[in-house]
Amino acid sequence: MKEDPIKIGISTCLLGKKVRWDGNHKHDRFLTDTLGQYVDYVPVCPEMECGMGVPREPVRLVGDPFAPRLMTIRTHKDFTGQMKAWAGKRLLELEKENLCGYIFKCDSPSSGMIHVKVYGEDGKSARKVGVGIFARMFMDHFPRIPVEDDCRLHDIKIRENFIERIFMLKKWRELLKTGKTLGGLADFHTRQKLLVLAHSETHYREMGRTVAEGKKMPVDKLFDTYEHLMSDALKLRNHA
Template identity: 55%
Template sequence: MNIHQGNGSAPEPPLRIGVSACLLGQPVRYDGGHKHDRWITGELGRYVEFVPVCPEVEAGLGVPREAMRLVGDPAAPRLVTVNTKRDMTTAMTQCAARRVEELAGEDLCGFIFKNKSPSSGMARVKVYPEEGGMPAHTGVGLFAKAFMERFPLLPVEEEGRLCDARLRENFIERIFVLRAWRDMLDAIPGEDAAGLSRELTRFHARHKLLIMAHSPSHARLMGALAADAKGKAPKELLDAYEKLLLEALGRLATTARNVNVLQHMAGYFRKLATQDERAELAEVIEAYRAGLVPLIVPVTLVKHHVRKHGVEYLAGQVYLNPHPLELKLRNYY
């Protein structure tokens, strides 16, 4: 039996994500340089298609150009050049508004921003006071703000935060699940209510344990929606489910919730595995709970028992393979 491989290879249509162009090595920064992130272009680039964006260049600013920064009210800062004090706020906000509407047609499953950027930083960007003094680290880049307001539930991250193993896994998991969700929607004939109910139930069943690891309360709400799909207006039903799906996965999975999911799966082997096998699995799960082994260890053992004992329900669980194994996203402690 083949355990479900989740999204272990690039799906069709391609998994597309937006990314600050400088992170791809494009020389578009104010000083004519770049901030090439080799994990993004190398490891992640094997599985996704990038849509590069440099809002400053797209706003008509040249390369090289005068550096800019956010100034004034942290809640509504202006974008100002550092030396000549030229106000670029209107040019950037107009460009950002136009670009996010263009990106709405790109079928993006996420976006990776350049951190600290006055145009593209998604959090903790410096905002300088008008008359000197220490900057507040509370700003959001003008393009990033426009993007996140236009797509409030779309997975977004900064390249700096992707150095955190948990945040990296969470982001990658979310973009792969969103691609799978959209693929499911594309496969449903427009007026096929029965097909919609069937495919939604199947999608939820396969993703249930993954969702539980993030938010058990969302999993219950989503299960109720999927179970009562017949008779509901398709658009409202799908919109409600998608909102809950993205909200749930936006919450970081915790060790405690992963343990609950692992123990739930272990229960399927109660009458199938030997006493020694069950004891070994319990010990490995406890070692994960104690921080002695990474999540990949109990997950690998569970996958072994799924194959050995032929548990079809678990074989179809995306939780066991939510992203390509080669990305090594579950190897952290």
């Protein structure tokens, strides 16, 4: 059976497209010239696609760090509702893409996945405790899809881990395409032994137990349990 390409969602500006608020881009050569040889990118620019235009007034997160608002800096226009309404529809479209990973633009109030500045209501004090509005919705919607940002991917260990996770998810998806059988799962578990062990022996043992007791549960639950354990395992580093 022919393998589908590995599809990775990505913040459009990282591909060199001029979609940023100032009409510029944030081209990342590693992502386009190196990783790009092995994956097909699905570009997403939340601010442009939700109708804010290019160029546009820059925005930032304001208020409650757990439920911030997306506000323009100078005119204080609130784009939170517009962004969330668009994102809800875009996430449903992305379900059809079968993404194996997503690369966010760091620090962005829309696309940043971690440590995004959230300003107080006074607009002066800021803490790096937020998550971009679209990134938050994406991670809630697809909790098992590996995510990273361009800044973190400069760290070689984080980069290796991310690449391992997307390739593992791809192999998992290929297994699902062949149908959910206990034999197929047992074979997958054997073939991925070393990779999972490199991350977590505890999870590897638990995954093995799940396979061994596979006949006792419905096949959908079996595969869901295994996928959940695998996803958690690969986020860990084994320090043993």
